[in-house]
Amino acid sequence: MDKPGRIVKVDLTQSSIMSLAYSPVWSSAYLAGRGINIRLLLEHTEPDTEPLDPENVLILSCGLLTGTAAPASSRLHLSAASPLTGLLGSSSIGGHFGAHLRRHGIQALMICGKSPRPVVLRIGANGVRLEPAHDLWGRDTVETYRALRSAQGRSDVEVLCIGPAGERAVPMACIMSGPDHAAGRTGLGAVMGSKNLKAVVVDPPPGPPRYSSAAKETAARYVRRIRQSAEYSTFSTHGSVAYVGWCHERRLLATRNFRENSFPAAQAFDPQHLSGLTTRRKTCYRCPVHCKAELRLPGASEPLARPEFETAIALGPKCSLGDPQQVVLLHNLCSRLGLDAISAGTAIAFAMDLFERGILTAQDTDGLDLRWGDPAVMERLIEDMAQARGLGALLGQGVHRAAQSIGRGAERYAPHVHGLEMPAYHPGGSMATALGYLVSTRGADFTSVYATPEYRWSPEEAAREVGTPLAVNPLQPEGKPALVARSMMVSAVMDALGLCKVPALSLAGGFDLKCEAELVRHLTGLALEADDLLDIGKRILDLEQLANVGRGLDPTKDTLPEMVRHRPAPDGMRADLKDILERMRLEFFQFMGWTPQGIPRRMALPEPSPWLSRWTRRQKGWRNS
Ligand code: SF4
Numbered sequence: 305m306d307k308p309g310r311i312v313k314v315d316l317t318q319s320s321i322m323s324l325a326y327s328p329v330w331s332s333a334y335l336a337g338r339g340i341n342i343r344l345l346l347e348h349t350e351p352d353t354e355p356l357d358p359e360n361v362l363i364l365s366c367g368l369l370t371g372t373a374a375p376a377s378s379r380l381h382l383s384a385a386s387p388l389t390g391l392l393g394s395s396s397i398g399g400h401f402g403a404h405l406r407r408h409g410i411q412a413l414m415i416c417g418k419s420p421r422p423v424v425l426r427i428g429a430n431g432v433r434l435e436p437a438h439d440l441w442g443r444d445t446v447e448t449y450r451a452l453r454s455a456q457g458r459s460d461v462e463v464l465c466i467g468p469a470g471e472r473a474v475p476m477a478c479i480m481s482g483p484d485h486a487a488g489r490t491g492l493g494a495v496m497g498s499k500n501l502k503a504v505v506v507d508p509p510p511g512p513p514r515y516s517s518a519a520k521e522t523a524a525r526y527v528r529r530i531r532q533s534a535e536y537s538t539f540s541t542h543g544s545v546a547y548v549g550w551c552h553e554r555r556l557l558a559t560r561n562f563r564e565n566s567f568p569a570a571q572a573f574d575p576q577h578l579s580g581l582t583t584r585r586k587t588c589y590r591c592p593v594h595c596k597a598e599l600r601l602p603g604a605s606e607p608l609a610r611p612e613f614e615t616a617i618a619l620g621p622k623c624s625l626g627d628p629q630q631v632v633l634l635h636n637l638c639s640r641l642g643l644d645a646i647s648a649g650t651a652i653a654f655a656m657d658l659f660e661r662g663i664l665t666a667q668d669t670d671g672l673d674l675r676w677g678d679p680a681v682m683e684r685l686i687e688d689m690a691q692a693r694g695l696g697a698l699l700g701q702g703v704h705r706a707a708q709s710i711g712r713g714a715e716r717y718a719p720h721v722h723g724l725e726m727p728a729y730h731p732g733g734s735m736a737t738a739l740g741y742l743v744s745t746r747g748a749d750f751t752s753v754y755a756t757p758e759y760r761w762s763p764e765e766a767a768r769e770v771g772t773p774l775a776v777n778p779l780q781p782e783g784k785p786a787l788v789a790r791s792m793m794v795s796a797v798m799d800a801l802g803l804c805k806v807p808a809l810s811l812a813g814g815f816d817l818k819c820e821a822e823l824v825r826h827l828t829g830l831a832l833e834a835d836d837l838l839d840i841g842k843r844i845l846d847l848e849q850l851a852n853v854g855r856g857l858d859p860t861k862d863t864l865p866e867m868v869r870h871r872p873a874p875d876g877m878r879a880d881l882k883d884i885l886e887r888m889r890l891e892f893f894q895f896m897g898w899t900p901q902g903i904p905r906r907m908a909l910p911e912p913s914p915w916l917s918r919w920t921r922r923q924k925g926w927r928n929s
Contacts, residue, residue, distance in 0.1 A: 335367065336365055338381040362416075383492075387495060398588040408509055422502050437502040448467070449463045465480060466478075614750070615645035624677040670694050752792070755791045758776060771783060792845055
């Protein structure tokens with residue numbers, strides 16, 4: 305049985321490292337990953353902790369199943385107070401780093417303080433130690449990754465690192481693991497940079513894990529379920545970028561800063577096109593999907609990573625760029641510089657929109673002509689965002705802060721909720737997406753909501769699960785609050801288990817959590833059923849909502865940007881979004897058992913929790929039972 309590893313606490317100010325035991329209560333109350341992260345963050349930070357202050361704590365946790373025999377159990381969850389939103393920062397990363405960490409007996413790293421000089425945190429058979437990183441500071445993420453691997457003389461060392469954007473604490477900076485994997489959202493690369501932590505390196509684990517035959521059989525059943533999905537071959541051969549055309553056909557594709565919901569040039573993203581350039585397929589720990597790939601573009605000196613659905617849309621249709629090869633180049637540039645490509649592409653689209661409307665002029669852009677779809681302009685803005693210079697310095701703050709600085713009505717066109725840039729789906733064509741953007745605990749987001757049952761369930765399933773067959777009609781609000789509440793709880797469970805959502809939810813489609821509960825029982829020995837997992841998902845969301853409200857969020861105030869709510873709707877979208885959103889949000893709060901103000905009412909925590917009172921004392925309606 306795989307028991308949780310220990311927690312390693314690193315104080316960079318003191319250069320001290322200590323280990324803490326993982327309480328057995330935590331596994332059944334929070335699982336691990338995203339669940340333990342919010343638990344630890346509430347205990348070890350204050351509601352007024354500034355994201356870039358040394359007191360902020362960056363927590364990196366393996367899910368309860370990360371690094372076990374469970375298929376696609378690759379995920380590591382990262383949390384801290386977010387420099388982009390000021391609220392909860394939360395992001396997940398795949399690859400092999402999490403599995404390596406877990407196999408070294410470490411469940412979570414808690415990193416606080418600030419090193420006086422740049423350092424690397426190194427984890428191996430000889431323990432955990434800090435090493436100087438002067439020679440790495442200033443290098444991009446690919447250079448850093450290669451330098452750290454070649455210093456060890458082996459290619460199976462795993463690396464998490466920041467690039468120039470993180471070093472400059474740009475609020476949309478990400479953390480990369482190799483060229484393919486990013487903890488992109490909510491600016492956690494800036495937190496790492498503010499601590500002078502350039503990288504975390506994990507040596508290969510000591511030996512291959514051994515599993516019981518029951519565990520192997522449970523895992524094999526899960527793999528069969530993934531492979532039987534009708535979508536398996538598309539994801540496996542072409543990756544998620546293959547769904548850009550699908551998104552266009554369903555009129556859900558965020559185009560030209562959300563002005564439109566379809567992009568005629570989307571056909572250029574046809575799977576065959578990029579697949580012809582694929583030189584190698586890649587995968588994460590124990591994943592049968594292999595959705596990652598290396599591409600070789602004509603004239604390029606080295607292989608590049610294939611973008612995913614979200615990043616391709618952020619740098620393509622949102623900016624009206626229809627050349628997929630240019631999108632590949634820009635995606636890889638963001639990764640090298642350590643910028644979240646979703647936020648970066650969305651910020652560029654926002655700037656191009658303002659430029660066309662005359663809200664930004666050549667005076668504001670140093671003479672740069674922000675034409676839609678110009679890859680040279682985009683390249684320049686990405687570099688400027690990462691280096692925090694010129695207009696890029698403003699855009700790198702995120703569209704919310706940039707709009708406030710620009711004024712002149714710019715806020716109307718800023719696509720964000722709670723300061724996080726809206727991702728690829730146009731919310732006007734999917735009420736589950738619109739509600740998810742509004743109520744996600746990390747700001748406008750799809751991945752932590754994953755409301756795919758809206759188009760995956762049959763009407764009969766929808767009637768059975770959320771009481772109305774209308775829940776599968778994307779333009780109808782009926783059933784959406786229940787559907788989004790369910791999918792957010794399931795999503796929180798996946799992040800706490802460390803399972804990738806593509807195989808688990810897009811392919812195996814396990815929104816009932818039965819297979820995942822079976823994996824937990826066989827691999828960890830915890831006697832948890834699907835309903836127990838759902839309760840844990842709800843607990844995680846309750847705590848995350850408390851953290852956000854404690855940090856100053858009024859959950860009833862923020863809404864989708866005015867340009868989405870108020871303008872004449874293109875085909876396939878609702879025009880009356882404003883009233884619908886408020887109705888759905890209130891109903892969602894009811895489903896969650898929260899007050900009409902969006903505050904959790906009561907919570908049964910299975911341990912003494914004196915730290916909770918710091919977060920709840922200003923909240924009406926709160927009662928810890
Ligand atoms: S589906 Fe893709 S991202 Fe997810 S674990 Fe597999 S290879 Fe990694």
